[in-house]
Amino acid sequence: MHKTIATLTFAALALGSLSATADIVVIVNPKNAAASLTAEQVSAIYLGSTTTFPSGGAATLADQPESAGIRNDFYQKATGRSSAQAKATWARITFTGKGTPPKELKSDADVKAFVAGDPNAIGYIDSSAVDGSVKVALKL
Amino acid sequence: MRFRISTIALAIAASLPALASAVDFSYSGFSTAAYAQTDTDEAQVGYLGQEEGIDGDGTFAIDSKIGLQVTAKFNDMISATVQGVAYADLTADWKPHLDWAYVRLQPTSNFSARAGYLRTPTFMFSDSVFIGYANLWVRPPIEVYNLAPAYQLRGVDLLWRTSLGPVNVTVQPYYGDSEAKVGTNEYTTEVPEWGGIVVSGDYGSLTTRLGYGRMELGTTTPAIVPLITALNGVPAVACGACASEARRVDLDGEKFTLLDVGVQYDDGTNVVAGEYASRDSEHGNYVMPDVHGAYLTYGRRFGGLQPYATYAFVRRDGVQESTAIPAVGPLAALSASVNGVIGTVTNDQDSYSAGVRYEVPSFWVLNGAVVKFQYDHIDVKKGDGMLNEVQPGFDGSLNMYSLSFDFIF
Numbered sequence: 044m045h046k047t048i049a050t051l052t053f054a055a056l057a058l059g060s061l062s063a064t065a066d067i068v069v070i071v072n073p074k075n076a077a078a079s080l081t082a083e084q085v086s087a088i089y090l091g092s093t094t095t096f097p098s099g100g101a102a103t104l105a106d107q108p109e110s111a112g113i114r115n116d117f118y119q120k121a122t123g124r125s126s127a128q129a130k131a132t133w134a135r136i137t138f139t140g141k142g143t144p145p146k147e148l149k150s151d152a153d154v155k156a157f158v159a160g161d162p163n164a165i166g167y168i169d170s171s172a173v174d175g176s177v178k179v180a181l182k183l
Numbered sequence: 184m185r186f187r188i189s190t191i192a193l194a195i196a197a198s199l200p201a202l203a204s205a206v207d208f209s210y211s212g213f214s215t216a217a218y219a220q221t222d223t224d225e226a227q228v229g230y231l232g233q234e235e236g237i238d239g240d241g242t243f244a245i246d247s248k249i250g251l252q253v254t255a256k257f258n259d260m261i262s263a264t265v266q267g268v269a270y271a272d273l274t275a276d277w278k279p280h281l282d283w284a285y286v287r288l289q290p291t292s293n294f295s296a297r298a299g300y301l302r303t304p305t306f307m308f309s310d311s312v313f314i315g316y317a318n319l320w321v322r323p324p325i326e327v328y329n330l331a332p333a334y335q336l337r338g339v340d341l342l343w344r345t346s347l348g349p350v351n352v353t354v355q356p357y358y359g360d361s362e363a364k365v366g367t368n369e370y371t372t373e374v375p376e377w378g379g380i381v382v383s384g385d386y387g388s389l390t391t392r393l394g395y396g397r398m399e400l401g402t403t404t405p406a407i408v409p410l411i412t413a414l415n416g417v418p419a420v421a422c423g424a425c426a427s428e429a430r431r432v433d434l435d436g437e438k439f440t441l442l443d444v445g446v447q448y449d450d451g452t453n454v455v456a457g458e459y460a461s462r463d464s465e466h467g468n469y470v471m472p473d474v475h476g477a478y479l480t481y482g483r484r485f486g487g488l489q490p491y492a493t494y495a496f497v498r499r500d501g502v503q504e505s506t507a508i509p510a511v512g513p514l515a516a517l518s519a520s521v522n523g524v525i526g527t528v529t530n531d532q533d534s535y536s537a538g539v540r541y542e543v544p545s546f547w548v549l550n551g552a553v554v555k556f557q558y559d560h561i562d563v564k565k566g567d568g569m570l571n572e573v574q575p576g577f578d579g580s581l582n583m584y585s586l587s588f589d590f591i592f
Binding site for chain 2: 083086087092093094095097099100101102109119122123124125127128130131132134135137138139140141143
């Protein structure tokens with residue numbers, strides 16, 4: 044019995060550490076005026092209800108590939124919606140000519156390079172991939 | 184002259200590769216394949232602008248469509264978009280229609296202006312009713328969405344976004360003219376003037392909007408021309424009300440106001456959408472009577488599965504009968520004709536719907552796909568409700584089943 048509890052505890056710890064390594068961070072260009080963003084602000088940007096950062100600057104959005112697990116985790120945590128729900132929202136925006144959906148890139152490295160290279164850019168990557176080329180605006 | 188034209192053509196041809204490399208083209212599309220059937224042949228459910236309706240024979244023609252959008256982005260400020268949609272129209276044939284075609288100027292990230300052919304945001308989902316993939320229902324409740332006689336504007340609109348504290352606000356005024364093909368005998372209704380404004384606010388999961396539109400129609404319904412001629416032919420001394428009755432059966436010169444209040448709540452799991460709309464005419468028109476309609480939808484997500492239910496109604500505010508011309512005596516036939524018009528147009532109706540929307544995993548070139556099934560029960564409360572082709576003996580209620588497959592690519 045004790046052994047079972049110990050095993051369960053270990054399993055729970057292991058799960059906990061797994062999700063800890065899968066932390067997602069929202070990144071912006073180091074030149075971005077925002078020191079940080081709230082989940083509500085990130086949600087509004089990624090669901091297309093605003094096209095700008097709170098500071099007023101234009102936002103250029105990067106997305107991860109649909110096949111990557113991080114994409115659905117990001118939308119779930121930041122917006123409370125699945126990536127499929129977000130896609131339906133962007134379909135409405137696209138076909139009514141009110142905006143352009145986030146640019147789909149291939150990997151954490153590509154998103155990081157995209158954000159590092161564009162002062163207006165915003166993206167999300169695994170926290171382990173962060174370096175000095177980008178600024179973390181929100182930890183999810 | 185001929186030489187000059189060919190020189191110009193050559194110059195254009197020569198510059199095309201350079202132009203194409205400077206222009207960023209993007210393509211995307213959407214499609215719906217939908218089948219619908221009711222349990223009666225004594226009435227039809229349909230839209231303004233389509234010849235066929237849904238009845239007991241079943242049809243793919245009403246809701247099925249395919250759309251393709253091409254956007255050419257010249258630089259950060261200027262782009263041009265064309266969206267063609269093929270669907271079955273008043274000729275009952277599948278035909279491509281230019282649904283959107285505009286040039287968009289975006290001087291700042293929160294302000295843009297468009298000019299060309301646009302869909303107006305008359306109701307909450309008016310500009311995106313064709314995007315089945317983005318919508319919860321198989322089709323939006325006709326008790327609200329059939330109140331506008333035209334949907335496509337030839338003109339300009341502005342889109343201005345701002346924020347009031349935590350509320351993201353969008354202001355969208357529009358102005359222009361239009362023409363709408365209506366009626367089962369295809370004819371064109373001119374809309375010489377049409378303008379409006381929509382203000383919406385997003386706050387977290389909640390979106391609220393207020394829409395106001397005003398349009399003038401410029402065409403008399405062809406079938407009613409003889410009645411108008413007859414009414415205007417009676418001397419005022421013999422019929423004091425004939426001239427005003429002629430005015431009220433005429434759509435030409437009639438001005439309509441469309442008011443819309445919409446609320447949408449979506450927290451990721453629960454979805455609530457509700458809308459109230461009213462249509463009012465300057466002269467109390469008999470052909471397009473004053474009406475108000477509303478609906479309330481609730482849906483809940485269980486992963487990719489989303490059941491939903493809707494209640495909708497429409498009520499006529501205009502008269503049910505006109506006694507302006509005496510129903511007995513020498514003018515009895517005119518009175519009967521006027522009341523004949525009043526009797527067959529939009530009237531009170533309730534509908535109850537239940538459905539399910541299921542997200543299909545992406546496959547092949549399909550970027551996203553959903554399957555929907557919807558059941559509707561329609562109860563006509565007065566006259567023919569909103570149904571078309573109502574036959575004598577129809578008992579006033581029908582059941583309708585719809586199945587759709589919607590995708591984007």
